Amino acid sequence: MSSLIAQFHAEGNAARRVACRLCGYEHVRVPLARGQRAGCVRCGTMLEKRGRFGPHAPLAFALTGIILAIPSVTLPLITVSKIGNIRMSLVYSGAGALWDHGMRILATWVFICGTLAPVLLFATLGALIAARRELDPAMSPRLLRAAHALEYWAMPEVHVLAVLVALIKLGTLVNVFIGPGFWCYTAMSVVLALAWRSFEFESTEPAAGARRAFSA
Amino acid sequence: MTPSAAPPPPAPGPPLALALAGTIMMVPANLLPVLSTNLTGQTRSDTIISGIVALWEDGMWGIAAIVFTASILIPVLKLLGLGWLLLAVRWPPRDGRRRRTLFYAVLDFIGRWSMLDVFLVAFLAGTVKFGALASVEPRTGIVAFTAVVVLTVLATNAFDPRWLWVEASNPDERTAPDPDGPAGQTP
Numbered sequence: 001m002s003s004l005i006a007q008f009h010a011e012g013n014a015a016r017r018v019a020c021r022l023c024g025y026e027h028v029r030v031p032l033a034r035g036q037r038a039g040c041v042r043c044g045t046m047l048e049k050r051g052r053f054g055p056h057a058p059l060a061f062a063l064t065g066i067i068l069a070i071p072s073v074t075l076p077l078i079t080v081s082k083i084g085n086i087r088m089s090l091v092y093s094g095a096g097a098l099w100d101h102g103m104r105i106l107a108t109w110v111f112i113c114g115t116l117a118p119v120l121l122f123a124t125l126g127a128l129i130a131a132r133r134e135l136d137p138a139m140s141p142r143l144l145r146a147a148h149a150l151e152y153w154a155m156p157e158v159h160v161l162a163v164l165v166a167l168i169k170l171g172t173l174v175n176v177f178i179g180p181g182f183w184c185y186t187a188m189s190v191v192l193a194l195a196w197r198s199f200e201f202e203s204t205e206p207a208a209g210a211r212r213a214f215s216a
Numbered sequence: 217m218t219p220s221a222a223p224p225p226p227a228p229g230p231p232l233a234l235a236l237a238g239t240i241m242m243v244p245a246n247l248l249p250v251l252s253t254n255l256t257g258q259t260r261s262d263t264i265i266s267g268i269v270a271l272w273e274d275g276m277w278g279i280a281a282i283v284f285t286a287s288i289l290i291p292v293l294k295l296l297g298l299g300w301l302l303l304a305v306r307w308p309p310r311d312g313r314r315r316r317t318l319f320y321a322v323l324d325f326i327g328r329w330s331m332l333d334v335f336l337v338a339f340l341a342g343t344v345k346f347g348a349l350a351s352v353e354p355r356t357g358i359v360a361f362t363a364v365v366v367l368t369v370l371a372t373n374a375f376d377p378r379w380l381w382v383e384a385s386n387p388d389e390r391t392a393p394d395p396d397g398p399a400g401q402t403p
Binding site: 022023024025043044045078080082083085087089094095096097098101103105106107109110113155159162163166168169172173174 | 255271274276279282283313314317318320321328329331332333334335336337338339340341342343344345346349350353354358359362366369373377378380381
């Protein structure tokens with residue numbers, strides 16, 4: 001943590017308060033400069049940060065993710081061949097195979113964690129940012145709960161590692177070609193992490209630099 | 217001085233129940249085969265452990281280590297760690313709250329990586345489909361293993377780290393910046 005910034009007093013209105021998400025200690029928000037982070041004075045957990053990408057980063061990442069989601073689920077993920085037989089698989093082919101073997105609940109679960117939840121999370125983040133800005137602020141608590149639930153079970157990064165492990169394992173058995181869908185899916189998983197981090201911890205206080213710019 | 221709301225009273229029942237259920241499911245998850253491989257007529261079934269051993273014997277040590285960490289180490293660590301944290305809630309030690317809070321954050325972060333083996337089996341079953349030539353099929357063990365992963369993740373989620381701070385005092389005055397200072401920044 002580059003610098004530790006936290007302040008607490010008894011007064012101060014509720015909207016400017018932030019409770020530590022781990023130990024529950026309440027703090028009063030202070031303006032942060034770009035690249036600065038605020039940590040809990042009691043347990044040290046990061047409370048907020050002002051990212052280097054600016055205030056529009058969460059929306060930009062969410063839109064990027066929605067765009068990347070389309071080729072991720074439609075283009076071939078991996079193509080394998082064995083003595084002239086070629087088989088192409090998509091990102092949800094694994095869930096389909098589990099379904100075909102009668103493991104339907106597991107298939108649904110794998111489909112949710114690997115495909116559905118990441119895509120829905122991008123859509124929810126986009127809707128949430130729009131709702132906060134102008135559309136319908138009353139919707140945001142419900143959308144926020146949905147976003148947290150989706151984030152909990154969206155694990156494209158684990159899926160990417162599993163595919164890489166499988167590819168190394170398969171390399172001796174069959175010929176493997178990485179398809180464009182895999183690159184789009186990997187990029188989507190990186191953007192998901194960036195979107196969530198910039199969204200979850202982004203400070204809502206005006207930046208210290210911005211305030212100076214206005215008074216100058 | 218402190219504006220903190222009173223911490224919620226500890227309710228260790230739900231995380232304990234979920235962790236115990238996860239521990240029970242560890243038995244079928246590790247004894248039943250998770251997938252079977254059919255290579256030109258020869259079929260072999262693998263449990264999680266025998267799959268890791270096979271990778272190790274093929275010289276794929278890195279991959280074996282990754283699968284071992286995700287499938288064995290993380291679930292065991294999560295269950296033992298949750299047990300330790302629940303004991304600390306029941307009989308609070310005098311210090312080490314910060315360390316235990318950090319440990320909880322680590323447990324919360326690593327849980328999802330256990331899904332690796334589930335995605336691995338699903339991907340192999342969906343990709344290696346060359347009939348009698350080469351095919352991979354999922355087996356019941358993977359359902360039990362997924363249950364372990366989901367139960368341990370839910371158990372961690374049901375544990376509220378604020379329970380660790382129920383009898384905590386306020387942070388030391390020295391670490392608190394001056395409330396009347398401009399932004400309380402330390403360089």
